[in-house]
Amino acid sequence: MLSLLRSYNQTVSVDRLLREVWGDDPPKSGSRIIPPYVYRLRKLAPCGEPDWVGLPIARKREGYVLQIDPDSLDRNRCNSLIRRSQEAKASGELELAHKLVSEALGMWGEEPLVGLVGPLAQSMRLNLVEQRLMAIERRIELDFLLGRHRDVIPELRQYVELNPLSEPMAELLMTALYECNRQAEALAVFHGLRTRLAEETGTGPGGNLQQIYEAILRSEPVPQFPVAAMSRTETGN
Structure with missing residues (x-):
């Protein structure tokens, strides 16, 4: 199927x-x-x-x-909502953009293609998980633009726990904490991810994350990176 x-x-x-x-x-x-x-x-x-x-x-x-009919597929309807959200954001309609991407995320279940096996199912499952995380990042970026940093901290902590090697999620959590004057907690997120990356992949944090970390150390405004330009996430187990 x-x-x-x-x-x-x-x-x-x-x-x-x-x-x-x-x-x-x-x-x-x-x-x-x-x-x-x-x-x-x-x-x-x-x-x-x-x-x-x-x-x-x-x-x-x-x-x-x-x-x-292509419009009968949830995936296509979801992608259409996300495109409309990006268009609304580009035109400055942030509340509408937030509403549209939230509606798209509301169409997702906990796990795509649950129970299905085989190489194709696994490939599609990973792709869908990636798409969902990208949509989550876009919605949280809109929360930031709307000044709702404090509101998304609990959610971001949960996503970081579920995706412990995700640099984009760590960037978002560090930024939200810093904007709420919780500098020590923001730095702790960086140190934790740096340790996990070294232990599990033998690499260190990427340039975006490093720039955010250094800005927090200097008590300067953190750089704002477009979500679409962020390095993609690796899903944790």
Whole structure:
């Protein structure tokens, strides 16, 4: 299903379905296993929709195609909200930008694709987790621009605990603490991350984080880095 969903409205070959679902260990029955699975997928019905007629999966000579309206996908609706949020931010409509990105985040569950296995599921899961973290960073950046530093500190602490190697999250938490006159706590966040990076990756903090740290040491205004330019996060376990 994930192969068809990722390439909706495009024909996906049987060989590709086998490869993306089972990787290097396909079933012994080979391509013969695909039609029964597709039959079951067609019969799936969303909860609360008794009149559902089934998933529109068409058989083509080259493979199968899932025929759907792009606007029916949560991922596309979420991305649209985030784009609109960025446009609102660019035009100075910060409250509207915050509302739109918050609405997008409200569409997420705790863990994407939970329970699904296979190489494709794992790849898509990591990508979706990354997208969610980027949206969270954008929303918190808007909280900062709206002067709500104190409000986001508990949330940021939680994200740093869940993503202990995330430099962008540490940057945001350090900035929020510093803006609330909690300099010692902000410096402690830096020292903790520096230790974890050294122990687990053999590296040190990046340039953005180092600049924030040095500004706090000198009691100067911290640099404000665009969220989109931040180094990407590594999800912790």
